[in-house]
Amino acid sequence: MVDEGARHATDASDDTATPPGEVMIRLRGVRKEYADGTVAVEGLDLDVRRGELVALVGPSGCGKSTILRMVNRLIEPSGGSIEVDGTDVIHADGPTMRRGIGYVIQSGGLFPHRTVADNVATVPRLVGWDRRRTRERVDELLGLVGLDAQRHGPRYPHELSGGQRQRVGVARALAVDPPVLLMDEPFGAVDPLVRDRLQIEFRRLQQRLGTTVLLVTHDIDEAVRIADRIAVLSVGGRLEQYDAPANVLGAPATEFVADFVGADRGLRRLAVTPILDEDLEHPPTVQVSDTTDHALALLEASHLDYAVVLDGDALRGWVSQQALRRGHTVGEVRRRFDDTVDCRDSLKTGFSEIVAHDAGWLPVLDGERYMGVLTPDSVHRALRRLLPERVDGELPRVVNLAV
Numbered sequence: 262m263v264d265e266g267a268r269h270a271t272d273a274s275d276d277t278a279t280p281p282g283e284v285m286i287r288l289r290g291v292r293k294e295y296a297d298g299t300v301a302v303e304g305l306d307l308d309v310r311r312g313e314l315v316a317l318v319g320p321s322g323c324g325k326s327t328i329l330r331m332v333n334r335l336i337e338p339s340g341g342s343i344e345v346d347g348t349d350v351i352h353a354d355g356p357t358m359r360r361g362i363g364y365v366i367q368s369g370g371l372f373p374h375r376t377v378a379d380n381v382a383t384v385p386r387l388v389g390w391d392r393r394r395t396r397e398r399v400d401e402l403l404g405l406v407g408l409d410a411q412r413h414g415p416r417y418p419h420e421l422s423g424g425q426r427q428r429v430g431v432a433r434a435l436a437v438d439p440p441v442l443l444m445d446e447p448f449g450a451v452d453p454l455v456r457d458r459l460q461i462e463f464r465r466l467q468q469r470l471g472t473t474v475l476l477v478t479h480d481i482d483e484a485v486r487i488a489d490r491i492a493v494l495s496v497g498g499r500l501e502q503y504d505a506p507a508n509v510l511g512a513p514a515t516e517f518v519a520d521f522v523g524a525d526r527g528l529r530r531l532a533v534t535p536i537l538d539e540d541l542e543h544p545p546t547v548q549v550s551d552t553t554d555h556a557l558a559l560l561e562a563s564h565l566d567y568a569v570v571l572d573g574d575a576l577r578g579w580v581s582q583q584a585l586r587r588g589h590t591v592g593e594v595r596r597r598f599d600d601t602v603d604c605r606d607s608l609k610t611g612f613s614e615i616v617a618h619d620a621g622w623l624p625v626l627d628g629e630r631y632m633g634v635l636t637p638d639s640v641h642r643a644l645r646r647l648l649p650e651r652v653d654g655e656l657p658r659v660v661n662l663a664v
């Protein structure tokens with residue numbers, strides 16, 4: 262049997278295993294030894310495809326920032342090769358190359374004595390855009406990141422909230438539409454609620470613009486939420502696993518990865534597990550115009566106490582056996598659900614709704630159309646779907662990888 266973990270971990274160096282898609286950032290045998298002899302990165306191979314968002318995660322000091330900064334040569338590699346969009350970064354002119362690669366750091370890294378508009382205009386001016394084109398672009402970018410050019414443009418960074426500064430940092434990095442964006446803990450300095458929203462907004466923007474993003478984060482949940490692939494690194498920039506979030510959580514390639522993603526990785530996986538038709542349960546359904554006698558007969562035949570009430574295929578509520586004894590038509594005695602779940606939501610969202618409403622079940626809708634109900638049991642089933650094969654009822658094994 263192919264060792265899944267080994268395949269993922271060697272993904273970048275084994276051409277036959279590299280998933281399809283044009284490579285935008287290619288690292289081969291990259292090494293960084295600092296002047297004091299610290300080897301921060303030793304022989305790293307990594308590919309990032311065009312339009313992909315890749316998160317570098319790992320414990321403090323494992324070389325994440327060093328790797329990121331070597332890509333735009335804020336740090337000079339000691340060995341190996343780095344290509345961005347087919348250009349050899351190591352031999353390119355540093356300042357020119359950096360203008361084509363956006364860079365966002367924690368808390369935005371804005372110039373404090375320049376207005377928001379001037380901050381965003383930095384690179385367009387550097388590359389010689391005229392005033393009008395620059396202004397139009399600044400207005401457009403501020404709008405893109407959810408700020409108002411009239412209101413926020415003339416302010417100074419200290420007159421903004423942390424989340425707003427972060428947005429300006431993203432706008433500034435996107436100013437000349439760079440094909441590649443490097444982000445070092447970009448959402449680290451904002452509070453958790455704002456962070457969640459910024460992450461989702463940023464992910465949408467990145468997908469819309471098709472920007473290739475390499476992002477460093479301490480926060481495994483952030484990586485799981487927004488990355489296409491996660492590179493888990495251990496000390497020395499060693500690539501322990503490089504794979505989609507669901508696989509990193511569901512099938513850690515090494516014990517190091519299993520430890521790093523945490524004992525609660527099962528819960529984390531909820532966030533990246535979609536709700537599928539096959540996960541849903543299908544209690545009896547009755548139409549809102551049915552008689553209560555008809556509905557009671559149905560429930561008695563199915564030995565269940567509740568039925569879902571529909572009008573055609575649109576959800577109209579639910580009825581209990583007890584309630585059905587009190588009316589003539591289902592419509593008179595039905596009750597509404599406290600909430601519904603959208604079939605495009607993650608299992609985490611669905612499960613949170615169940616917990617928040619202290620409900621044993623919630624209906625799942627595709628637009629208006631009723632699809633079935635989600636229960637704690639169905640959440641459990643869906644999670645098991647992602648687990649690697651079990652051997653004789655044992656817990657899934659963690660593959661030990663000696664690289």
Ligand SMILES: Nc1ncnc2c1ncn2[C@@H]1O[C@H](COP(=O)(O)OP(=O)(O)OP(=O)(O)O)[C@@H](O)[C@H]1O
Binds near residue numbers: 328
């Ligand atoms: N200028 C430097 N001189 C010497 N050693 C350095 C220098 N910069 C970083 N290092 C060392 O290189 C290693 C990797 O550092 P790096 O900042 O890349 O890690 P990181 O994974 O980004 O850490 P963190 O998550 O804490 O930011 C660490 O051991 C660090 O102490």
